[in-house]
Amino acid sequence: MLDxxxxxxxxxxxxxxxxxxxxxxxxxxxxxxxxxxxxENLGNLMYLSLTDNHLTSLPxxxxxxxxxxxxxLYNNGLSSLPASLGHLIHxxxxxxxxxxLISLPAxxxxxxNLKKFSVQGNQLTALPASVxxxxxxTDLxxxxxxLTSLPxxxxxxxxxxxxxxxxNKLVALPAxxxxxxxxxxLDMRWNKLSALPAxxxxxxxxxCTVYT
Numbered sequence: 001m002l003d004x005x006x007x008x009x010x011x012x013x014x015x016x017x018x019x020x021x022x023x024x025x026x027x028x029x030x031x032x033x034x035x036x037x038x039x040e041n042l043g044n045l046m047y048l049s050l051t052d053n054h055l056t057s058l059p060x061x062x063x064x065x066x067x068x069x070x071x072x073l074y075n076n077g078l079s080s081l082p083a084s085l086g087h088l089i090h091x092x093x094x095x096x097x098x099x100x101l102i103s104l105p106a107x108x109x110x111x112x113n114l115k116k117f118s119v120q121g122n123q124l125t126a127l128p129a130s131v132x133x134x135x136x137x138t139d140l141x142x143x144x145x146x147l148t149s150l151p152x153x154x155x156x157x158x159x160x161x162x163x164x165x166x167x168n169k170l171v172a173l174p175a176x177x178x179x180x181x182x183x184x185x186l187d188m189r190w191n192k193l194s195a196l197p198a199x200x201x202x203x204x205x206x207x208c209t210v211y212t
Contacts, residue, residue, distance in 0.1 A: 005029050005049070017041035028052050028072070040064040051075050063087035074098050086110035097121045109133035120144050120164070132156035143167050152176045166190050178202055187211040
């Protein structure tokens with residue numbers, strides 16, 4: 001384990017890549033703008049926190065960290081995520097809120113073990129249809145983006161319990177959401193819906209709390 005968070009680091013030495021048995025790395029609350037190329041050698045990492053830095057991009061080599069279970073990237077300046085993110089097939093939690101993301105890579109649908117995905121506070125206008133492949137997802141938070149529509153594939157998220165859609169620009173919602181069997185909370189406030197979907201009542205009858 002290595003915790004060097006809450007300092008004023010602007011860069012990391014290449015030698016950090018020599019810590020090949022590292023499983024926990026906490027680098028939050030620094031002033032990092034880039035990651036060293038040797039980061040790709042940290043193949044045993046299971047937890048990585050890079051929150052509250054000044055990162056604007058991530059290297060494709062991030063995909064080499066295939067044992068990651070939890071990845072925290074929030075409060076940076078990321079405008080995109082590398083396609084190699086889809087290689088992190090053991091990832092269970094991905095937190096990328098409060099960045100400047102304008103899109104998500106289609107490869108995110110490869111994260112079949114993902115349970116919690118937080119992407120609120122970005123500039124997303126759409127979600128890739130591949131999000132529907134995340135069938136183990138229980139929590140999806142996309143509030144405070146610029147979403148104008150959602151893919152019908154959201155109806156494939158059979159384990160989804162919490163769906164937060166607040167503060168977007170949605171004018172309609174896919175009917176497939178109404179068929180989600182385990183949904184417990186759906187928040188649709190502060191969008192541009194002109195009418196409530198007919199399936200909303202069905203969700204409420206199944207015990208789902210709906211905020212409109």
